Amino acid sequence: MSLRRTNQILGSSLVAFFLVVALTGLLWTPENPLAIHLQDKLMPPGPGHWLGTDEYGRDVLSRLMAAAGTSVSISTLTVLCSVFFGLILGALSGYCRGWVDRTIMLFTDTLLAFPSMLLALALLSIMGTNISGVIIALGLAYLPTVTRVVRGSVMSLREQDYIEASRLMGHPAGYTLLVHIIPNCLAPVIVIATSMFGSVLLTESALSFLGLGVPPPAPTWGNMLAGARPYMEQAVWLGIFPGLCISMTLLGINLFGDYVRDRFDPRMRGL
Amino acid sequence: MTDTEILLSVRALELGLVSPNDNRIVKSASFDLKPGEVLGLVGESGSGKTMLGRSLFGLQPGVVVPYGGDILFQGRSVLNMKAKDLRQLRGAEIGMVFQEPMTSLNPSMTIGRQLNEPLQEHTDLNAKERRARILEIMERVGIPAPQDRLDDYPHEFSGGMRQRIMLASAMLLKPALLIADEPTTALDALVQRSVLKLMLELTKEEGTALILISHDLPMVAHYCERLLVMRQGEIVESGVTADILATPQHEYTRNLLRSMPERGPVRPFEDTDQPILKTRDLAVEYKSRSGLFGKVDKKKALHGINLTVRRGEVVAVVGASGSGKTTLGKAIAHQIKTSAGEVLFRGQAVKKGSATWMDYRRNCQMIFQDPFGSLDPRFTIRRTLSEALYHEKDLSRSERNERICTAIEEVGLGIAHLDRLPHELSGGQRQRVAIARAIIGRPDFVIADEAVSALDVTVRAQVLELLSNLQHRYGFSCLFISHDLGVVEQLADRVIVMRDGKITEEGARNQIFDTPKSDYTRALLSAIPKLNRTETGVVLSWRFDEPNMTTEAVG
Known part of the structure; x- marks a missing residue:
């Protein structure tokens, strides 16, 4: 079995595993992730609490599962947001050119001038820390990437003969854009959306770690990691498990992203 | 014949892909080449001619490997040669000229440096001698004032000039064999002939043997003493050129010769016939601005074109590349903005948003x-055709279906093709679909921009015939834009010759092809050989002598 194939299977199974955990976490957890049992605090992994308990005696496994649900929902919504608005802005900008293009590009270039983390931090401190704030901030931070990619493909597509042919048939510009152009530039968008999912997850964790993400007591991998810091010496599992979740998910998504990229590149097909 | 007289000997060569299934690209190819001989290798795309040419000096891609046979160059087996010996062979003993003059020269190196490289690699000449040799060969390939151009970069030369430089660099070391793979396909017809002529003169002077690989049978036939015809990896016919043309043995060769365009019948059109389309002083200008506050630069691509297309008439627009013929088509179709003039359709001015x-x-x-x-x-053929009926909103579902089925059958495809995607069809089939899409709405006027130029010779003949049949049946007028005069001669009723965005000459087809008035038309026509059919085959001749144009003017 080739390395490519191994990576493909590893990536897909990791992604599938965490998706299942996240979906379960949204509906059911072994224990209430928010229930405090101070008498059980900082218990090591063992029967009853498979992954131990934290400083308030909350079940780490339940919290990790709930956190997976939150993280995956936030990342999905964020990616959908940036892809949706990025497609609109990019398609308009690439198809209309002229002043529309210049205005949109000025906007995205300004956004690009800030590191996405810094931009999200700034937006969050304005909007306050809550889940919708995180989604809007991250969505905006990742918008320029999608816009630029879409604009690029639309610009090359609009010179294709079949686009000209569509215009020659007298189709209105909106029709040509929706029916011929956007479906044909989806491939690269899906590819960056996959990899974006990973970086959004990471940024969201980082924000939570810094205390600017989803506010406690709701668990996320990032704020669990942050909360584990003072107890590193007494309860090392508190840091290890959320950290492992983040890195394994990212590894899975990156490998899966490579697979998606290959699938959409016709030259790689059949290899 | 003894072995010493043979420069290159290919014996039962088999080339194939590195893959388990038996996928041979070249099947049992055998031929000999004597020193100084000119050999033509003709075939359509996918016939394996390029792979065969490249394998002669071990330049085939890594996935293509020899499965049997041998290549002997001056008695040495090329297939068993070590990398070091192969390097010595390439350049010094076998030179190569590629198709694309835009990409075969390094854009970031001056011409002088690029020509210096092979000399430095393969000879012991000192810098001064090398420079002298470079200047000598540049002079020879017809680059004026070579000493002033050594420090120029490739983009400062035209396509024809670049191909001359490629030729110079291949001939610098006076190789025993020159392989030219489609050396003039990317060039204008006008430039084509002069570059080929130069190549033949040069190889003759140096006693270099030449293998000319091309899809263009008349062109190759005209320059080569001997000819190999390839098809699907097999050499189906080989022999003396004149014999092959006069009495082709293999069915495929006969088919190739039959596919050569020939003059169609004359159809009468009166000046009083109602014009379907007219342009009045149509002009197109491109503006470019250098920087934010820079001056606006205007470049005229079309200068006030007046033309008339009558009902049912096929009007061809010919010219070299850059003559504005494509711009004219786009301007008439209103795909680009015109800067002046108007298009009249059935006597009424065409304007965006008008009734x-x-x-x-x-x-x-x-x-x-x-x-x-x-x-x-992403569209199936059915959806593509259905979309072309977009405006006929009152069609019922079954009527629409019927129209689509009729259209696909009219272009010689079956209903089975309707649910395929474009990538599942061949180039010729796709072009048939494109034709079906254009005519499904029964238009009165069709613009065909180089509609058959990308197709192989035999496919081209079929598509041309189809187009011509449909035109006869439905009587739409056609503006046929092409650089290929042979095709134009077959299809057109009237011909418009364009140069630098202006109409140079205009007239009935026979008049333009037989008694052209302008020198430019004469030059265009002189670049393509004329076919005279005999009972069994064809005889080639040139229409006019080569025009007395300076090298600078032609390319």
Whole structure:
């Protein structure tokens, strides 16, 4: 079995595993992730609490599962947001050119001038820390990437003969854009959306770690990691498990992203 | 014949892909080449001619490997040669000229340095001698004032000049064999002939043997003493050129010769016939601005064109590349902005948003050159055709279906093709779909921009015949834009010759082809050989002597 194939299977199974955990976490957890049992605090992994308990005696496994649900929902919504608005802005900008293009590009270039983390931090401190704030901030931070990619493909597509042919048939510009152009530039968008999912997850964790993400007591991998810091010496599992979740998910998504990229590149097909 | 007289001997060569299934690219190819001989290798795309040519000096891609046979160059086996010996062979003993003059020279190196490289690698000449040799060969390939141009970069030369430089660099070391793979395909017809002529003169002077690889049978036939015809990896016919042309043995060769365009019948058109389309002083200007506050630069691509297309008439627009013929087509189709003048359709000015605009859109259709780019890759053929009926909103479902089925059958494809995607069809089939899309709405006027230029010779003949049949049946007028005069001679009723965005000459087809008035038309015509059919085959001749144009003027 080739390395490519191994990576493909590893990536897909990791992604599938965490998706299942996240979906379960949204509906059911072994224990209430928010229930405090101070008498059980900082218990090591063992029967009853498979992954131990934290400083308030909350079940780490339940919290990790709930956190997976939150993280995956936030990342999905964020990616959908940036892809949706990025497609609109990019398609308009690439198809209309002229002043529309210049205005949109000025906007995205300004956004690009800030590191996405810094931009999200700034937006969050304005909007306050809550889940919708995180989604809007991250969505905006990742918008320029999608816009630029879409604009690029639309610009090359609009010179294709079949686009000209569509215009020659007298189709209105909106029709040509929706029916011929956007479906044909989806491939690269899906590819960056996959990899974006990973970086959004990471940024969201980082924000939570810094205390600017989803506010406690709701668990996320990032704020669990942050909360584990003072107890590193007494309860090392508190840091290890959320950290492992983040890195394994990212590894899975990156490998899966490579697979998606290959699938959409016709030259790689059949290899 | 003894072995010493043979420069290159290919014996039962088999080339194939490195893959388990038996996928041979070249099957049992054998031929000999004597020193100084000129050999033509003709075949359509995918015939394996390029792979065969490249394998002669071990330049085939890594996935292509020899499965049997041998290549002997001056008695040495090329297939068993070590990398070091191969390097010595390439350049010094076997030179190569590629198709694309735009990419075969390094854009970031001056011409002088690029020509210096092979000399430095393969000879012991000192810098001064090398420079002298470079200047000598540049002079020889017809580059004026070579000493002033050594420090120029490739982009400062025209395509023809670049191909001359390629030729100079291949001939610098006076190789025993020169392989030219489609050396003039990317060049204008005018430039083509002069570059080929130069190549033949040079190889003759140096006693270099030449293998000319091309899809263009008449062109190759005219220059080569001997000919190999390849098809699907097999050499189906080989022999003396004149014999092959006069009495072709293999069915495929006969088919190739039959596919050569020939003059169609004369159809009468009166000046009083109602014009379907007219342009009045049509002009197009491109503006470019250098920087934010820079001066606006205007470049005229079309200068006030007046032309008339009558009902049912096929008007061809010919000219070298850059003559503005494609711009003219786009301007008439209103795909680009015109800066002056107007287009009259059935006597009424065509304007965006006017009452007649949608009528014009429906009645003016276009067939594009590239069959790979003109169909939406995600649309099935059925959907593409159905979309072309977009405006006929009152069609019922079954009527629409019927129209689509009729259209696909009219272009020689079956209903089975309707549910395929473009990438599942061949180039010729795609072009048929593009034609079906253009004519399904029964337009009165069709613009065909190089509609058959990207197709192989035999496929081209079929598509041309199809186009001509449909034109006879439905009587639409056609503006046929092409650089290929042979095709134009077959199809056109009237010909418009363009140069630098202006009409140079205009007239009935026979008049333009037999008694051209302008020197430019004469030069264009002189670049393509004329075919005279005999009972069994063809005889080639040139129409006019080569024009007395300076090298600078032609390229």
